[in-house]
Amino acid sequence: MHAILNSFSREVCQFFDDYFKEHKLATPYVELILLLHEHEKITQKDLAEKMHLAPSTITRFVNKLVKKGLVEKSRNGRLSQVSLSEKGKNLAPHLVKAYDEALSVLKGKLGEKYVHTTEQLLKHGSDLLRKNP
Numbered sequence: 001m002h003a004i005l006n007s008f009s010r011e012v013c014q015f016f017d018d019y020f021k022e023h024k025l026a027t028p029y030v031e032l033i034l035l036l037h038e039h040e041k042i043t044q045k046d047l048a049e050k051m052h053l054a055p056s057t058i059t060r061f062v063n064k065l066v067k068k069g070l071v072e073k074s075r076n077g078r079l080s081q082v083s084l085s086e087k088g089k090n091l092a093p094h095l096v097k098a099y100d101e102a103l104s105v106l107k108g109k110l111g112e113k114y115v116h117t118t119e120q121l122l123k124h125g126s127d128l129l130r131k132n133p
Contacts (some may be wrong), residue, residue, distance in 0.1 A: 012106075023095065028053075030095050032061050033084065036071060037092040041083045043076075050133040052126065 016027040023030075028051070035050055036042065042050075048058045062082055065071040070088035074081050084092060107115050 013029060015106060016099075016102050020095070023098075024092065025095075027032065029061060029065060030099060032065065032091055033088060033095055034099060036084045036088065037096065041074075041081045043081050047082065050078075062103045091104060093120045 011029055013107060016030075020027060020030050025033075031051060032047065035047060044058050044062060046067060047053075047062075048055045051058065054062075062073060065088070066073060069085055070091060071082055072085045074083070104113075110118075
C-alpha cells in the first residue's frame with residue numbers, strides 16, 4: 001500500500017508542479033501563497049494546521065518566500081504572522097488561475113467524482129491517523 005500511495009502522491013505532485021514551472025514555485029509554496037491570498041494575515045501556527053505540515057516546515061517555506069519577496073513576516077506578541085507582499089499579491093491571481101486549470105485538467109483525466117472521493121478519503125485517513133497514532 002505504501003508504495004502505490006507514494007507513487008500516486010509523486011504523480012499528483014509532478015502534475016501540479018508542471019502548472020507552476022513558469023513561476024519557479026513548487027506546489028506546496030503555491031498552496032501557501034493561495035492560503036495567504038484568502039487570509040489577510042495568518043499565523044505560522046495556523047498555516048501549519050491548515051496545510052497539515054510541521055511548524056518547522058512552514059518556517060522553512062515562509063523564509064524561502066520572504067527571500068523571493070512574495071511574503072512578509074511580522075510579530076504580534078509571541079506569534080509570527082505572515083502576509084503577502086505587494087509582489088505576492090500581484091502574483092496570487094495568476095497562481096489561482098493556474099491552480100484552477102490544473103485541477104480542472106486533473107478532474108478531466110481522472111473524473112470529478114474520483115478526485116472528490118480520493119480527496120475525502122485521504123483527508124479522513126489522515127485525520128484518523130493523526131488522532132490515533
